[in-house]
Amino acid sequence: MSGNQSTHRAVAALGIAAALLAGCASTAVPPPLANASAAPVHPDGVMDPAAAATAATGATVSCGNPVASLRPSGTLPAPGHMPAGSTMASIAAKGHLIVGVDQNTYLFGYRDPASGQIVGFDIDIAHAIAQAIFGDPNKIQFVAITAAQRIPYVVDKQVDLVADTMTINCDRRQQVDFSTVYYNAGQSVLVRKTSKATGIGDLGGQKVCAAAGSTSIVAIAAAKSHPIPVSVNDWTDCLVLLQQDQVAAISTDDTILRGLAAQDPDTKLVGGTFTSEPYGLAISPKAADFVRFVNGVLEQMRTDGQWKAIYERWLGSPAPAPPPATYRD
Amino acid sequence: MVPSAAPPSPPAALPQGDHGRHAIPAAHDQHGTFGTAIRSTPGRMTTTLTVLFLVVLAFGLLAVTGAAQRRSATDHVRASSGPLTVQAEILYRSMSDADATAATAFLSAGAEPPALRSRYLDDIAAAGSALVAASTGDIADRDALGQISTELPVYTGLVETARADNRLGLPLGAAYLREASALMRSTLLPSADTLYRAQAARLESDRDDAAGSPWIAIPLGIIVLIGLISAQRTLARRTRRVVNPGLLAATILVIGALGCLTVSWAVAQGHLGTARDTGSSKVEAFSTARIAVLRARADEALTLVARGSGGAYEKDFGAATATLTGSGGRLAAAQSGANATERADAGAAGKDLARWQSVHTAIRHADDGGRYPDAVALAIGSGPDDSPATFASLDADLGRGIDAANTAFDHEAGLAASAQNGIDIAAGVLVGLALIGLSVGFQRRIAEYR
Numbered sequence: 001m002s003g004n005q006s007t008h009r010a011v012a013a014l015g016i017a018a019a020l021l022a023g024c025a026s027t028a029v030p031p032p033l034a035n036a037s038a039a040p041v042h043p044d045g046v047m048d049p050a051a052a053a054t055a056a057t058g059a060t061v062s063c064g065n066p067v068a069s070l071r072p073s074g075t076l077p078a079p080g081h082m083p084a085g086s087t088m089a090s091i092a093a094k095g096h097l098i099v100g101v102d103q104n105t106y107l108f109g110y111r112d113p114a115s116g117q118i119v120g121f122d123i124d125i126a127h128a129i130a131q132a133i134f135g136d137p138n139k140i141q142f143v144a145i146t147a148a149q150r151i152p153y154v155v156d157k158q159v160d161l162v163a164d165t166m167t168i169n170c171d172r173r174q175q176v177d178f179s180t181v182y183y184n185a186g187q188s189v190l191v192r193k194t195s196k197a198t199g200i201g202d203l204g205g206q207k208v209c210a211a212a213g214s215t216s217i218v219a220i221a222a223a224k225s226h227p228i229p230v231s232v233n234d235w236t237d238c239l240v241l242l243q244q245d246q247v248a249a250i251s252t253d254d255t256i257l258r259g260l261a262a263q264d265p266d267t268k269l270v271g272g273t274f275t276s277e278p279y280g281l282a283i284s285p286k287a288a289d290f291v292r293f294v295n296g297v298l299e300q301m302r303t304d305g306q307w308k309a310i311y312e313r314w315l316g317s318p319a320p321a322p323p324p325a326t327y328r329d
Numbered sequence: 330m331v332p333s334a335a336p337p338s339p340p341a342a343l344p345q346g347d348h349g350r351h352a353i354p355a356a357h358d359q360h361g362t363f364g365t366a367i368r369s370t371p372g373r374m375t376t377t378l379t380v381l382f383l384v385v386l387a388f389g390l391l392a393v394t395g396a397a398q399r400r401s402a403t404d405h406v407r408a409s410s411g412p413l414t415v416q417a418e419i420l421y422r423s424m425s426d427a428d429a430t431a432a433t434a435f436l437s438a439g440a441e442p443p444a445l446r447s448r449y450l451d452d453i454a455a456a457g458s459a460l461v462a463a464s465t466g467d468i469a470d471r472d473a474l475g476q477i478s479t480e481l482p483v484y485t486g487l488v489e490t491a492r493a494d495n496r497l498g499l500p501l502g503a504a505y506l507r508e509a510s511a512l513m514r515s516t517l518l519p520s521a522d523t524l525y526r527a528q529a530a531r532l533e534s535d536r537d538d539a540a541g542s543p544w545i546a547i548p549l550g551i552i553v554l555i556g557l558i559s560a561q562r563t564l565a566r567r568t569r570r571v572v573n574p575g576l577l578a579a580t581i582l583v584i585g586a587l588g589c590l591t592v593s594w595a596v597a598q599g600h601l602g603t604a605r606d607t608g609s610s611k612v613e614a615f616s617t618a619r620i621a622v623l624r625a626r627a628d629e630a631l632t633l634v635a636r637g638s639g640g641a642y643e644k645d646f647g648a649a650t651a652t653l654t655g656s657g658g659r660l661a662a663a664q665s666g667a668n669a670t671e672r673a674d675a676g677a678a679g680k681d682l683a684r685w686q687s688v689h690t691a692i693r694h695a696d697d698g699g700r701y702p703d704a705v706a707l708a709i710g711s712g713p714d715d716s717p718a719t720f721a722s723l724d725a726d727l728g729r730g731i732d733a734a735n736t737a738f739d740h741e742a743g744l745a746a747s748a749q750n751g752i753d754i755a756a757g758v759l760v761g762l763a764l765i766g767l768s769v770g771f772q773r774r775i776a777e778y779r
Contacts, residue, residue, distance in 0.1 A: 039481055043504065103500065103635075110500040115706065141698075144635065235503035263499045287638035 001039035021225070042246060043237040043273055048207065050217055050231035063170040067278050069180045070288060072296030079135035087290035088133055091160055096139045099126040100159040100282075103144040104236040106259030107314050108165050111144075117154035118142050119239060121255075122163040123280070123302075124310045125182060130159070133295045146233050148213030151175050161294065162282040165194045165256055167215045177287075178280030179294045185253040187219050188275025192242065197249060199271025203227040206248035210237035216252035219275055227251075239264060258315075276291050279324065337762045370567065371778040376390025377563075381556055385583065385767060388553045389760030391546040392590055396753035402539035403597065403746045410532040411742065413466045414609070415735060416527040420459035420477070421521035425623035427452035431488050432630035433717070435495065435506050436709050441549040469527035473520040479659055480516050484509055503634055510631060518620075525616075531703065532609055540601040541747065543590055550587040557583060557767070564575070568774055575770020586756045593657035593752040600745035600761045607668045614663035615671075615730040618653055622685075622727065624651040626720055629689055633708055643693065653682060663730060668737060673728035681723035688716045 031287045082088035091097055101122060102109040109120040127137035143159055151167055153159045154176045165185070169179045188209075188249045193198050200208075204225035210216035214230035230247050232238050238250045250260060254273055260314040283291050300323040301307045311319035366370075427449055434445040460478050468474055487509035494502030556581045563573050632639035653659050661681070663675040664732040688707060696704035708716050 037481065038483065039516075041480075041487070041508065041512050043508040044515075104504065106500055111503070113495045113498050113500075113502065115704065138636050142701075234504060237508075239501055240504050240508060263494070263501045 002324075010191065012227040040244075041139050043232060043240055045212075045233040046230065046237065047212065047232075047243065048228075048230045050210075050212065050221070052295055054140055055261040061170045061174065065212055065326060066168050066170045066173055066183050067178075067280070068326045069178055069280070069295055070291045071231070071329050073289075073292045074128040074253050074296075076132065076293065076296045076300065078168075082133065086293075087160075087287040088293055089130070090131055091290075096141045097126070097130045097133060098141050098143060098159045098238055099129075100150060100153050100162040100236070101126065101142050102147045102163060102164045105109055105256050106262055108255055108259060109163070110259070118144065121183070121310060122165065124240065124313070126161075126163045126299075128301055128306060128310075129281075129294060129297050131139065131298075145234075146210040146213070148233075150213075150282060153162045154284055157284060160283070160290070165253055165279060166282050167277040168280040169215065172282070175285075175286040176282045177291050178329075179291060181278040181280055181323040182286060182298055183255070183279040184323045185255045185277040185279060187216055187252060187256040187275040187277060188257055188269050188273050189271050190250045190257040190260055190267050191248065193268050195270075196250065197270060198307075199250060200227065200274060201225045201271075207246070209241050209247040209250045210252050211235055211238070214252065215275075215277070235260065236263075244269070255315075263308075269322070286323055295327075333358055342778055343630070360504045369536070369778075371650040371775045374564075374771055374778075377560055378768065378775070381771075382764060383551075383558060383762055384549070384556060384600070385553050385579070385760060388549045388583070389586070389764070390759060391549060391755040392543065392586060392760060394591065395543045395546050395747065396593070396756055399541060399543075399594075399597065400541055400746070400749040400753060402535060402541075402740065403601070403749055404637065406532065406535045406539055407649060407739070407742045407746060409466060410528070411609075411738060413463060413468055414525070414612070415531045416459045416462045417468075417521070417525040418612065418731070420456055420463065421518070421525050422461065422616065422619055422623070423455040424477075424494070424513065424517055424521055425620050425627075427456065429511055429516075429623050429627040429630065431491075432506065432510060432627050432634060433709060435491065435503070436630055436633055436705055441492065442709075449488075452480075456481060456503045463524070469531040470524050470679070473524040473527070476520045477517055477524070480512065480520075482513050484517060487512065506634065507631070510627065514624075522620075529609065529613055533605070535563075536601055536605055536609070540598040542598070543594055546590060546639065547587065550583060550590070553583055554587070561592050564774060568777070573774070575766045575768070575773065577766075577770075578627045579763040579766035579770060580764060581758045584762070588761040589755050589759065593748050596748040597745040600741045600748060604738050604741035604745065605669065606666050608734055608741055611663055611667050611671050611734035612731055612738065614659055615675075615727050615734060618659040618663060619724065619727040619731070621649045621652050621659065622723055625714075629708060629716065633692075633701075633705055646689070650686060653661045654679075668733070670733040671730055671737070674726050674733060678726035678730065679724060681719060681726055685716065685719040685723050687716065692716065696752045 004005060015198075036118070058267055077083055077088070080092070082092050101118060101120075103111045103118055105120065105122075107120055109118060109122045123142070126142075126264050127139060130140040131137040133139075134319050141256070143153070144164070145153055145159075150162045150164055151172060154162050162176075165171075166178075167185075168181065170179070170180065181209050181326040189197070189203070197206075202225070203223075204227060206227055207230045209230045210219050210220055212233065217229050217231050220227055227249075230241065232241065233255055238247070238252075241247045242250055243264065256271065257269055261269060263291070281294055283294065298307075301310075303326070307322040308319040311322075383425050428451060430445055434441045434449065437445070460474065460481075463474055464471075464478075490500045490510060491505035494505060496502075536615050555575060559581070561573055561576045564573055604644040625646045628642040628649065632642040632646070635642060651658075655661065660675050660679050663678075664755070667675065692707045694703045695701070695707065706715075710717065712718065
């Protein structure tokens with residue numbers, strides 16, 4: 001009897017011990033994570049290398065003199081009295097002029113953080129056109145668009161015109177019409193102050209940034225030294241890449257580059273301009289009367305000193321002579 | 330020399346119907362084989378006792394270990410998986426809120442409002458401490474945690490660069506803000522989502538362990554009962570005594586142990602089921618809803634920061650808010666099967682969502698109509714009908730819903746733990762006593778044969 005009882009106790013004790021052990025969890029310290037190193041971060045929409053640019057097509061399209069536009073028809077109508085049935089009358093009926101602009105091109109089209117307004121050289125030109133239609137430069141709505149959206153927005157009539165550092169060339173003339181030249185720029189190169197490059201020719205095999213859909217990215221891809229084109233959505237993204245050491249240079253119109261250099265004193269423009277980039281306002285080809293009207297406004301601005309004032313406000317004095325107008329009719 | 334004592338006569342209770350096999354007292358049969366001994370009545374009784382003892386012992390061990398395991402699983406849920414899931418949710422939500430707050434602060438031209446700045450800093454601090462809390466526990470996905478902790482400082486660095494450039498009046502600031510937001514959305518938030526889902530899945534499996542049924546112990550216990558009862562009936566026939574106190578006691582004790590096990594399991598399982606239905610599943614519904622509204626809020630601000638080129642952000646706003654409404658939406662999921670507090674919170678969230686969406690529509694209308702300053706005023710204004718105030722009450726409703734669900738979970742898990750409290754000891758004691766009763770009951774009968 002006592003033997004059985006002691007057996008019972010022993011077995012019960014074993015059972016309880018087993019139960020306690022089953023509840024124990026391991027408390028080992030987990031090992032540190034392997035390979036903790038910083039992954040490179042870059043802006044949204046960076047393509048490295050850039051997609052084969054669409055302007056690989058049609059660099060050979062010929063259209064005569066691309067900068068020749070439509071002659072203004074006589075005197076300008078007075079503000080608020082647009083001819084009935086004209087494009088300007090329908091704009092006046094809407095109550096504001098819709099203009100596609102950039103919000104990231106310092107000095108030409110950018111949002112001033114203090115006031116929250118978009119300001120710049122192109123913006124002032126657009127204000128002058130609104131003034132000519134409405135008598136009030138502020139009857140205007142700006143739509144900030146990317147470089148790639150400039151032509152589609154004009155063609156789809158989402159905007160009345162685009163004032164966005166847009167180079168006139170024959171490819172673009174297939175889809176939109178342009179005003180006369182209002183600024184002569186040229187493509188140049190921006191590098192860090194410590195860089196030894198003196199132009200696009202020294203950047204072979206290195207990454208050079210420009211906005212997708214611009215003529216600049218095409219020029220980079222076509223450069224004889226074969227740099228690697230890297231495309232972004234907005235121009236300031238290129239400066240971010242340059243500051244993060246992810247590209248060696250930015251190449252685009254000297255106007256845009258001056259705006260970027262003004263935001264980062266550690267950069268410099270090198271090599272002068274290696275292309276000619278005449279800027280025009282993009283307008284729908286179906287609105288020929290509006291093209292003539294805009295050319296009339298621009299001609300007035302060349303002669304009455306308004307162009308000079310805008311130049312000196314944004315790009316310093318003394319202002320050069322305004323680019324002359326060329327007409328095809 | 331005294332002749333050896335006469336052999337003891339067979340016990341008087343020996344039934345007549347013993348089919349030819351009569352008990353041969355062991356003292357007499359000095360040359361009996363083991364087999365004969367087994368086949369004798371005391372031998373068979375001893376065999377029956379041994380078998381029953383082993384089976385009852387097995388039942389007892391299974392009952393005790395099973396109950397102890399379930400209790401420890403419930404404790405693990407309350408002490409480890411539950412709190413870690415809460416931390417994973419806090420991490421996800423505070424990073425989302427930081428993204429939305431940084432974008433909203435950026436919209437305020439000129440000086441950044443101090444309230445938004447301190448909210449952003451609080452969010453980053455909350456994310457940091459959630460990271461620490463999650464890393465000291467047994468978190469389900471350490472790689473996701475590692476990725477967040479390496480990338481979060483990069484994100485905050487980009488936000489500070491954006492602020493510094495914005496202060497200098499440079500458009501470069503907006504580019505850094507967009508880069509920060511892209512990093513948050515492409516890397517940090519998906520990692521936090523992976524972490525949360527892994528941790529919630531682990532919580533669910535731990536909860537299943539705690540609510541598991543004793544599917545061997547209870548049938549075994551029933552077999553034990555059958556064995557005990559049939560043994561008593563056989564003994565009653567053989568020994569002509571209806572009641573064997575030891576065996577009867579053993580039977581009652583085994584019934585008691587079975588009852589303890591079954592009742593404790595049923596109650597605990599019920600509470601753990603409620604803990605899931607009104608607790609962890611509602612936390613998931615409310616917190617995914619909250620993540621979606623935070624994402625939408627960031628989209629609203631970023632569309633305005635992008636100033637016309639933010640079409641993608643506005644589309645994302647529509648997609649995020651679409652997941653909330655409707656019969657298959659997250660708010661509906663938060664309401665079905667919830668308790669009263671949770672239903673009230675989900676209902677309030679639905680109303681506030683409608684109000685916030687109408688403010689958003691007004692913002693889009695103003696922006697698309699060229700009245701950008703009006704749109705920004707609605708988006709960051711301090712009036713009761715502006716976006717920040719309506720969004721804040723929506724966010725508060727969802728936050729209260731999460732708290733209510735967490736409280737419900739803790740409460741129910743606590744009740745489950747107390748239902749399982751001490752069951753292993755009780756079962757062990759009852760079965761131990763049953764073993765004693767069983768042995769005593771049999772030994773008394775076996776001794777009558779000696």
